[in-house]
Amino acid sequence: MAYKDEKVVTIILEQVGAVEERCPGYREEVQLALAEIIQAERGHQFARTNIVSKIGDLVGRVGTYLNRQTVAASEG
Amino acid sequence: MNPFAGSDIMVPEDYREHFDAFVQKKEGRAAQPVHQPFARNIDMWFFAICLAVKKGLTPAGNPGKTYKAAEGVVLNSDPWRPTALTLLAIGETDDITIVDRPGDMLRIANGYALAGLPELLALLQEREGDTALDYLSENVEQLLRPARPTAGAAV
Amino acid sequence: MRLVKARFDGFRLLNGVEIAFSLDPTRNITVIRAANESGKTTMLTALQWCLFGEEALPAGYSPQSMDLTTGQLSETVGEVVYEVASKGVTRKYRLIRSLTEQVGSPVRSKSSTQLYEMLPTGAKEIPNVEAHLAVHMPSDLREVFFTDGDRALSFIEGLRTDQQRRVKRAIEQLMGLPMLEEAVEHVKKVERDVRAKADAATSNDELKRTRAALEALETTIPELEGRLQTTTDEIANLNDLYGKADRELQEALKRGNRDEIAGELRRIQKERAASEKRIRDAEGRQAGLLSNKAFAREMLGGKLRAAGRLLDDLRKKGAIPNKTIPILEDRLQHSDCICGESLDEHTPEGARRRRRIGQLIEESRDADALKAKVSDLYFEGRELFSAGAATWISDYTGAFSDRNTEQHTYEELGRAEAELEAKLDKVKDDNVQQAREMRDTYRERLDEKIPLAGRLDQQIRQHREQRVDLEKRFQTLSAREEKGRRFTCELTAARDMRGVVERALEIMKTREVQAVSLKMNEYFLRMIGAHPDNALIQRAEITSEFRIAVYGRNERMLDPSMDLNGASRRALTIAFVLALTEVSGVEAPNVIDTPLGMMSGFVKTEVVRVASDASAQLILFLTHDEINGCEAILDARAGEVTTITNPLHFPRILKNDPGTTAAQALQCGCDHRSVCSVCDRYPSAADADEREAA
Numbered sequence: 001m002a003y004k005d006e007k008v009v010t011i012i013l014e015q016v017g018a019v020e021e022r023c024p025g026y027r028e029e030v031q032l033a034l035a036e037i038i039q040a041e042r043g044h045q046f047a048r049t050n051i052v053s054k055i056g057d058l059v060g061r062v063g064t065y066l067n068r069q070t071v072a073a074s075e076g
Numbered sequence: 077m078n079p080f081a082g083s084d085i086m087v088p089e090d091y092r093e094h095f096d097a098f099v100q101k102k103e104g105r106a107a108q109p110v111h112q113p114f115a116r117n118i119d120m121w122f123f124a125i126c127l128a129v130k131k132g133l134t135p136a137g138n139p140g141k142t143y144k145a146a147e148g149v150v151l152n153s154d155p156w157r158p159t160a161l162t163l164l165a166i167g168e169t170d171d172i173t174i175v176d177r178p179g180d181m182l183r184i185a186n187g188y189a190l191a192g193l194p195e196l197l198a199l200l201q202e203r204e205g206d207t208a209l210d211y212l213s214e215n216v217e218q219l220l221r222p223a224r225p226t227a228g229a230a231v
Numbered sequence: 232m233r234l235v236k237a238r239f240d241g242f243r244l245l246n247g248v249e250i251a252f253s254l255d256p257t258r259n260i261t262v263i264r265a266a267n268e269s270g271k272t273t274m275l276t277a278l279q280w281c282l283f284g285e286e287a288l289p290a291g292y293s294p295q296s297m298d299l300t301t302g303q304l305s306e307t308v309g310e311v312v313y314e315v316a317s318k319g320v321t322r323k324y325r326l327i328r329s330l331t332e333q334v335g336s337p338v339r340s341k342s343s344t345q346l347y348e349m350l351p352t353g354a355k356e357i358p359n360v361e362a363h364l365a366v367h368m369p370s371d372l373r374e375v376f377f378t379d380g381d382r383a384l385s386f387i388e389g390l391r392t393d394q395q396r397r398v399k400r401a402i403e404q405l406m407g408l409p410m411l412e413e414a415v416e417h418v419k420k421v422e423r424d425v426r427a428k429a430d431a432a433t434s435n436d437e438l439k440r441t442r443a444a445l446e447a448l449e450t451t452i453p454e455l456e457g458r459l460q461t462t463t464d465e466i467a468n469l470n471d472l473y474g475k476a477d478r479e480l481q482e483a484l485k486r487g488n489r490d491e492i493a494g495e496l497r498r499i500q501k502e503r504a505a506s507e508k509r510i511r512d513a514e515g516r517q518a519g520l521l522s523n524k525a526f527a528r529e530m531l532g533g534k535l536r537a538a539g540r541l542l543d544d545l546r547k548k549g550a551i552p553n554k555t556i557p558i559l560e561d562r563l564q565h566s567d568c569i570c571g572e573s574l575d576e577h578t579p580e581g582a583r584r585r586r587r588i589g590q591l592i593e594e595s596r597d598a599d600a601l602k603a604k605v606s607d608l609y610f611e612g613r614e615l616f617s618a619g620a621a622t623w624i625s626d627y628t629g630a631f632s633d634r635n636t637e638q639h640t641y642e643e644l645g646r647a648e649a650e651l652e653a654k655l656d657k658v659k660d661d662n663v664q665q666a667r668e669m670r671d672t673y674r675e676r677l678d679e680k681i682p683l684a685g686r687l688d689q690q691i692r693q694h695r696e697q698r699v700d701l702e703k704r705f706q707t708l709s710a711r712e713e714k715g716r717r718f719t720c721e722l723t724a725a726r727d728m729r730g731v732v733e734r735a736l737e738i739m740k741t742r743e744v745q746a747v748s749l750k751m752n753e754y755f756l757r758m759i760g761a762h763p764d765n766a767l768i769q770r771a772e773i774t775s776e777f778r779i780a781v782y783g784r785n786e787r788m789l790d791p792s793m794d795l796n797g798a799s800r801r802a803l804t805i806a807f808v809l810a811l812t813e814v815s816g817v818e819a820p821n822v823i824d825t826p827l828g829m830m831s832g833f834v835k836t837e838v839v840r841v842a843s844d845a846s847a848q849l850i851l852f853l854t855h856d857e858i859n860g861c862e863a864i865l866d867a868r869a870g871e872v873t874t875i876t877n878p879l880h881f882p883r884i885l886k887n888d889p890g891t892t893a894a895q896a897l898q899c900g901c902d903h904r905s906v907c908s909v910c911d912r913y914p915s916a917a918d919a920d921e922r923e924a925a
Contacts, residue, residue: 007816008407008735015734019727030727037728041414045366055414056421059728063425063721070720109511109518119522126530156524159612160531167534172541175604209518213627216521220529220623 009038023069026062033058078158079178080148085121087145088190094197095120095145098208110207118146120196121189122157128192129164130219135187148182161185232367233848234820235312235323242277242294242307244270244877246895252820252850253870254314260843260868261850262903264858265875266884266912270896271852272379274875275824279377281309281328283370284342294330297894301335307342312349315367316818323349324367326360368819371404375808378823383804387779387791391471392464398807399777405815406743411736418729422722423449429709429718438708438715441701448698452691459687466680467776469673476670483662487654496651503644510637517630525623528615539616542609551606559592702726741775743814748773750810751803754845758802758837768795771803779807797829802838809845820848827857836864843868855912858903865903872902876910883919886911 016031036058044051087095099120100112114120128135151157165174165181174180196212203211234252239245248270253261265271279287280294288294295305307330314323330342346363347354357363374382374397386398403409423446430442520526528535545551558569567573568584575581706722709715755771756763763769768789771781781789781803791800805826812821821842827835839861843849858865865872876897878889887908889897899909906912913919 008411008739011735011738012731015731015738018734019731022723030724030731033724034728034731037414037418037732041410041417044413045362045410052417052420052424055417056424059418059421059425059721059725062724062728063717066724067717067720109514113518113521115518115522122527123521126527129534130530130532154524156527156611156615159608160527160535160615162608163535163538163612163615164531165538166541167537170537170541172545172605173601175608176601209514209521212521213517213631216526216530217624217627220621222621 009035012038023066023073026066026069029062029065033062078149078152078155079162079175080151080158080182083148083178083182084144085118085146085148086139086142086186087117087121087193088139089141089143091193091197092143092145094193094200098200110209113209113212116146116150118150121145121193124192124196125161125164125185125188126192127195128188131192131195133188133191133195135184136190137187139186139190164188232316232819233314234850235314236310237278237281237312238310239274239277240308241296241305242280242309243273244297244894244896245273245277246296248274248875248896248898250274250873251871252848254848255870256847258868258870259846259848260839260865260870261848262858262865262869262872263850263852263875264855264872264901264903265852265896266854266877266880269877269880270875271854272824273896275377275379275822275852277309278311278822279373280342281311281326282364282368283373284328284344286370287373295332295334299334303334305332305334306330307332313367324357324363325349325354326364369404371400372817372819375401375405375811376819376821378805378808378821378826381825383808384800386804386807387800390468391778392467394779395467395777398773398779401808401811402744402747402773402777405811405817406739407815408736408739411732411739414732415729415736418725418732419449422725422729425718425721425725426705429705429715429722432714432718433709433712435708435712438705441705441708445698445701445705448694448701452694452698455687455691455694459684459691462680462684462687466677466684469677469680473670473673473677476666476673480663480666480670483658483666486658486662488663489655489658492651492655492658496648496655499644499648499651503641503648506637506641506644510634510641513630513634513637517627517634520623520627520630524615525626528619529621529623531615535612535616536618539612542605542612542616545605546609551602551609559588559595563588744773744777747807747810747814750814751779751806754806754809754841755803757841758806758834759799760833760837768799771806773807779803798831798834801826801829802834805838805842809842812847813845818847820850821846822850822852824852825854825857826851827853827861830857832860835861839864839868853903862903869903874899874901874910880912884912886913886922 012034013031016027016034019027019030021027037055040049040051040054040058043049095117098112099114099117100109114123127133151161161181162175165184166172168184169180199212199215200208206214233254235254236249236251238247238249240247250261250263253259263271263274265274276288276292277294294307296307299305309328311326312323313326314321316322325347327345327347328342329344330340332340344360344364346357346360348357368376386394386401388394426442426445430439542551562568562574563585566575566581568588572584573581574584574588576585702722706719709722710719749772751773752771756766756768759766759768761768767783769782769784769786771779774780779791781791781795783789783794789795791803795803805823808821812819823842826842827838830838835857839851842851843864853861876885876889876899878885878891878897879894881887881889889909891897897909899907901907901910913922
């Protein structure tokens with residue numbers, strides 16, 4: 001019940017389209033991470049979690065992807 | 077010249093309350109000319125004379141018990157009045173020498189006053205909704221209005 | 232979420248009352264019919280207590296049964312069975328909330344809850360009840376989904392900023408905006424952590440300084456935003472107050488300045504007094520006509536003319552005037568007579584003639600007394616006895632007409648005076664002055680606050696620009712270093728992700744609110760039967776400041792608290808709640824207590840119809856009066872109806888003796904069209920009287 005998560009998710013996905021494709025597959029990574037963030041926030045409402053740490057991990061994942069792709073591009 | 081200066085104007089006692097009713101006497105209180113058309117007793121007395129003469133009434137005698145309504149000297153305030161009364165007496169008697177007999181002149185005047193007062197009071201009593209001033213004025217106007225000439229009317 | 236069933240025991244006058252809620256999507260209305268003071272509001276409160284706990288109770292409210300005495304133990308139990316659908320799966324839950332207290336105890340106890348998931352295999356207890364309830368039925372949404380017809384009006388009545396806050400909160404809660412806002416904050420925190428790591432990994436002083444500056448801004452900006460919000464609220468309130476004060480000033484000006492009116496009144500009074508005096512004078516003049524010369528002349532006319540003829544004769548004869556003596560006396564002064572003879576006293580002839588003249592003078596004197604009088608009379612009386620124009624009547628006409636004219640003027644002035652006195656009565660003391668002062672005070676305060684808001688806005692903008700610059704700077708600096716590059720990428724990713732969520736938030740706030748606004752308008756106009764071409768109310772909308780505004784003809788903004796009647800105001804709030812529910816996609820029951828009060832047949836039916844169309848599940852608490860006129864639509868759309876009766880309404884309202892004096896509501900299965908021996912009542916007090924008399 002409560003909020004129709006779908007609505008929020010739809011709008012988020014819409015806005016992902018506006019993100020710059022800094023490297024191939026970057027937008028997709030961002031999208032995946034955001035979906036997980038929304039889920040984490042949802043769960044955070046049920047029971048308090050270490051949400052900042054979780055989000056930190058997700059940000060780190062995307063950041064690492066970007067870093068690797070950028071380095072690969074400058075080398076290759 | 078007021079030949080009546082030394083005389084008193086005597087009016088039947090019965091008329092005293094009527095003089096009080098229709099003469100503006102109280103100083104300081106707002107006079108209401110509409111209800112009390114006469115400024116002084118002498119004016120009401122004079123009006124009665126005029127009314128009687130105009131209506132052709134016969135001067136009356138025998139006033140019965142009288143009271144002093146005014147003093148002859150007040151006639152000074154309207155110098156034409158003594159003149160008018162003098163002329164009235166001459167006109168009544170056709171005798172010029174009457175000017176030397178103020179007493180006779182006053183008697184003639186009083187005779188007319190006595191005839192006119194009942195007439196005046198009758199008017200004042202029948203005035204119904206009208207004010208005293210307006211009713212008297214209307215009646216005077218009727219009396220002074222020139223009569224329409226009708227065939228054979230006396231002039 | 233949909234309600235399936237509810238039961239209350241020991242909650243005030245609800246004991247053993249059980250409600251089944253309609254789950255039929257085509258007949259989605261559940262009606263609880265009850266007269267006032269029969270338990271309607273109690274049931275609404277009980278339901279909320281069950282789902283939300285003590286916070287749902289009004290201050291000082293006790294759910295204890297009314298029949299208990301001090302010292303007795305009170306047991307209150309509420310049970311709700313509900314369904315939650317999520318991702319195509321429907322789960323059924325049973326919630327039991329109970330409260331045991333000693334009546335009269337100063338210590339208020341807290342209720343305890345149990346939650347079970349109803350599975351085909353049996354009931355499974357769920358340990359963290361509050362957490363689940365917070366998701367299934369968040370307490371923030373209580374005011375939206377549980378609507379007391381009167382309380383809902385606070386969306387459109389009261390202090391403007393309060394209204395806006397309530398509307399904004401309702402929208403935010405239903406859209407899940409707080410969750411997104413929290414997500415933004417969390418990402419920001421992650422960014423801060425990454426910067427700290429970058430700072431630690433590289434030993435760059437400039438980097439450190441940049442980070443410190445950014446941290447500072449993270450505190451300053453929210454602080455400034457808070458102050459700006461406060462100031463903006465103050466300005467909104469002051470504008471309202473200013474508007475009201477200005478309107479009052481205009482009203483006061485229309486009624487008139489007290490001083491001016493008083494002055495005018497005095498002037499008119501003086502004029503009237505003067506006019507009165509002129510009337511008296513005119514009366515005096517008219518009265519004077521009865522004593523004046525012209526009057527006497529015309530009245531005594533005949534006699535006077537007779538005397539006049541006599542005098543004229545004498546004059547013609549020469550007897551008057553007597554001029555002899557003066558001439559004779561005059562001659563004695565001279566030495567000769569008129570005839571030429573000498574009058575010299577020294578000559579005998581002259582002396583003789585002088586003696587003769589003296590004799591004549593003496594003889595004349597005797598006759599003269601009378602002649603003198605008559606002569607004087609002739610000259611003085613000539614005006615009286617000679618023919619002349621008759622002027623009395625025209626004098627009288629003139630005087631009378633003057634009197635009338637002045638009388639008219641007097642009456643006009645009297646009327647004008649009365650009018651002014653009435654006007655003066657309406658004007659309270661110093662009205663205009665006070666109103667002007669109030670308005671100017673508000674203006675002054677606005678003139679202070681508005682520039683302040685401008686300054687704060689500018690400061691916030693500058694700080695935000697600064698922040699963006701510093702962020703870029705930080706990234707540039709860290710990117711220069713090998714070790715920093717990794718952190719740069721993380722910051723980029725974080726920024727991109729934060730941007731997405733912030734934009735999503737913005738869109739929900741504008742686009743989605745706009746959708747709610749349009750839907751609310753649609754529902755509202757349908758409910759009140761407004762036709763676009765000729766209705767007095769043209770549309771309703773939610774402004775960008777979260778105000779519910781209503782517009783009349785010519786785009787004139789109406790004030791809901793003044794320009795809408797009670798029925799329209801209620802319809803508007805119900806339309807808002809329904810629109811919000813629909814657009815947010817939240818599925819929850821709409822529970823409304825007496826929504827149809829003050830409404831006529833058309834609006835009533837439309838409200839029920841629109842609400843049923845827009846709701847997933849509509850639960851209405853209605854009085855008999857409210858149902859009156861709606862029977863047909865309830866026939867079509869009500870899936871479940873039950874009636875609650877207060878036995879203590881016998882004998883004044885209830886026809887039949889319920890057989891109990893306990894303060895407990897009685898429930899029967901009667902629907903909106905039927906009655907039974909339990910719930911049968913008199914339609915009016917008059918009927919009750921009749922029956923009592925019989």
